[in-house]
Amino acid sequence: MSKLRDALDVGQFVVTGEVAPPHGTDLGAMLASVDRIAPYCHAINVTDNQGATLHLSSLAASRAVLEAGSEPIFQQTCRDRNRLALQSDLLAAWTLGLENVLIVTGDDPRGGDHPKAKGVFDLDSTQLLEVARGLNEGVDMNGAPLDGGCDFLLGAAAFPEAEPSDIQLERALQKIEAGARFFQTQAVMDVDVFAERAAVLREAGAKVIAGVLLLKSARVIRFINERLAGLMVPEHLAKRITESPNPLEEAVELATEQVVALRDVVDGVHIMPLGADEALVSIVEGAGLA
Amino acid sequence: MIITKPRDFSRIIANLEGIGAKRVFLMGCGQCATVAKTGGEPELEAMAAQLRDAGYEVTGWAVGEVACHLGGTKLETRKRVGDIAAADAVLVLSCGAGVQTVADSVDRPVFPGLESVFLGNVIRAGVFEERCQTCGDCVLDLTAGICPVTTCPKGLLNGPCGGMWDGMCEVLTDRECAHVRIRRRLAEQGRVAAKVVPPKDFSAKLKPGSLSLREERRRDARKRHDVTQGGRS
Ligand code: SF4
Numbered sequence: 001m002s003k004l005r006d007a008l009d010v011g012q013f014v015v016t017g018e019v020a021p022p023h024g025t026d027l028g029a030m031l032a033s034v035d036r037i038a039p040y041c042h043a044i045n046v047t048d049n050q051g052a053t054l055h056l057s058s059l060a061a062s063r064a065v066l067e068a069g070s071e072p073i074f075q076q077t078c079r080d081r082n083r084l085a086l087q088s089d090l091l092a093a094w095t096l097g098l099e100n101v102l103i104v105t106g107d108d109p110r111g112g113d114h115p116k117a118k119g120v121f122d123l124d125s126t127q128l129l130e131v132a133r134g135l136n137e138g139v140d141m142n143g144a145p146l147d148g149g150c151d152f153l154l155g156a157a158a159f160p161e162a163e164p165s166d167i168q169l170e171r172a173l174q175k176i177e178a179g180a181r182f183f184q185t186q187a188v189m190d191v192d193v194f195a196e197r198a199a200v201l202r203e204a205g206a207k208v209i210a211g212v213l214l215l216k217s218a219r220v221i222r223f224i225n226e227r228l229a230g231l232m233v234p235e236h237l238a239k240r241i242t243e244s245p246n247p248l249e250e251a252v253e254l255a256t257e258q259v260v261a262l263r264d265v266v267d268g269v270h271i272m273p274l275g276a277d278e279a280l281v282s283i284v285e286g287a288g289l290a
Numbered sequence: 291m292i293i294t295k296p297r298d299f300s301r302i303i304a305n306l307e308g309i310g311a312k313r314v315f316l317m318g319c320g321q322c323a324t325v326a327k328t329g330g331e332p333e334l335e336a337m338a339a340q341l342r343d344a345g346y347e348v349t350g351w352a353v354g355e356v357a358c359h360l361g362g363t364k365l366e367t368r369k370r371v372g373d374i375a376a377a378d379a380v381l382v383l384s385c386g387a388g389v390q391t392v393a394d395s396v397d398r399p400v401f402p403g404l405e406s407v408f409l410g411n412v413i414r415a416g417v418f419e420e421r422c423q424t425c426g427d428c429v430l431d432l433t434a435g436i437c438p439v440t441t442c443p444k445g446l447l448n449g450p451c452g453g454m455w456d457g458m459c460e461v462l463t464d465r466e467c468a469h470v471r472i473r474r475r476l477a478e479q480g481r482v483a484a485k486v487v488p489p490k491d492f493s494a495k496l497k498p499g500s501l502s503l504r505e506e507r508r509r510d511a512r513k514r515h516d517v518t519q520g521g522r523s
Pocket residue numbers: 421422423424425426427428429430437438439440
């Protein structure tokens with residue numbers, strides 16, 4: 001049973017974390033990270049070749065998280081597989097006990113470690129959501145009945161603060177239509193702007209789990225501004241971290257404040273500590289959620 | 291039109307050396323490659339000079355009307371049969387379709403002299419952009435006349451993706467996001483965006499494509515015949 005679904009259903013404020021499968025076969029570091037953050041999370045996202053760079057598959061890694069006693073959110077991107085592979089992996093996921101799925105488009109291969117790869121994008125994330133909803137209803141994307149269906153909790157990505165906001169909103173509502181029950185969002189930068197836009201999605205029936213990114217150093221901020229598509233750290237936040245004598249501590253404090261502020265306006269937070277698992281623990285404890 | 295660009299000269303030389311060719315006949319194309327300034331008369335003259343400098347003999351050159359037109363190219367090569375017979379190889383400055391047409395029209399080994407890159411719109415003289423990938427299942431009716439298959443680097447039919455920022459594309463950061471343009475134009479025209487554009491039919495673009503208007507006409511005639519016959523009985 002998906003604990004994430006149960007928690008969202010009863011209106012509990014949820015916390016999700018994130019781990020990356022290894023670039024290789026040694027799951028040790030990933031599972032150590034799971035051990036550290038799982039007691040503070042309802043579920044943990046397991047990324048799928050994130051940043052278009054090669055990692056062990058999210059399917060196998062999600063199963064490993066489950067076997068370690070935690071609840072994974074299996075991430076599936078549209079970049080690396082065609083419609084046959086996407087559907088068969090979803091069916092496989094269900095038989096492996098993976099109940100939460102986050103469906104995303106995926107970064108373009110040109111930005112990853114295999115820039116000569118063909119970006120598949122046979123389906124886009126909206127179409128894949130519709131397909132997954134069909135699997136939940138017991139049919140494949142051609143409408144042919146399945147021998148045993150699925151009952152996934154389906155999630156999608158959203159970026160409420162991005163402009164033009166009307167287009168972003170239209171797009172997110174389209175994903176709800178297609179079957180998204182929850183959103184995990186890009187990192188929140190301005191809680192007020194975010195809250196206003198998230199409200200529309202919640203009214204449309206989706207749960208919103210707000211992204212909280214640990215801006216742990218000047219280097220991280222620079223990386224985000226220069227390299228991460230779309231995301232921009234506003235001047236005043238960047239200053240607060242870079243001018244602090246202890247940037248990591250300051251970043252934890254900032255993230256904790258964001259979580260506290262988000263508590264009243266959304267359904268949960270997705271904390272991205274960028275490898276600093278201890279910080280996730282401090283944030284959750286500091287916000288009084290532990 | 292088909293956009294071509296010059297092929298690395300060292301590859302051309304390697305091709306000629308590969309068969310020990312010393313004498314070369316050149317062919318261009320009077321259509322796309324002429325407009326793209328890659329396979330018209332001036333470019334053939336330049337290529338002839340370059341080959342001569344590299345120690346090759348150029349037995350002649352010709353720019354047919356349309357290199358990819360089988361009948362026309364056969365006619366053109368027949369006119370130059372002597373010069374072609376005197377050559378060890380034919381180098382074709384046209385798109386790959388034209389190269390193959392020439393290869394079907396002469397008995398000499400034929401080599402490509404250009405790289406074929408895309409089906410392009412002429413934005414202004416010498417500036418070309420890819421706007422259509424001839425996918426066989428056009429969605430322009432749903433997308434306000436802006437093709438997401440081609441102009442969104444990921445080819446998403448529903449967008450924008452999560453990387454769009456301030457209306458700009460995450461992959462080609464100096465360009466507007468195709469999906470922002472689509473949604474804006476639909477809104478400006480008072481049209482609503484499709485709820486979800488359905489998955490593409492990739493079987494419409496099975497390789498190799500072929501189409502025969504004659505056969506289509508014959509099929510239509512047969513259908514009409516069946517209908518009138520059916521109406522009488
Ligand atoms: S959808 Fe795009 S690629 Fe396909 S036929 Fe139309 S314009 Fe061309």
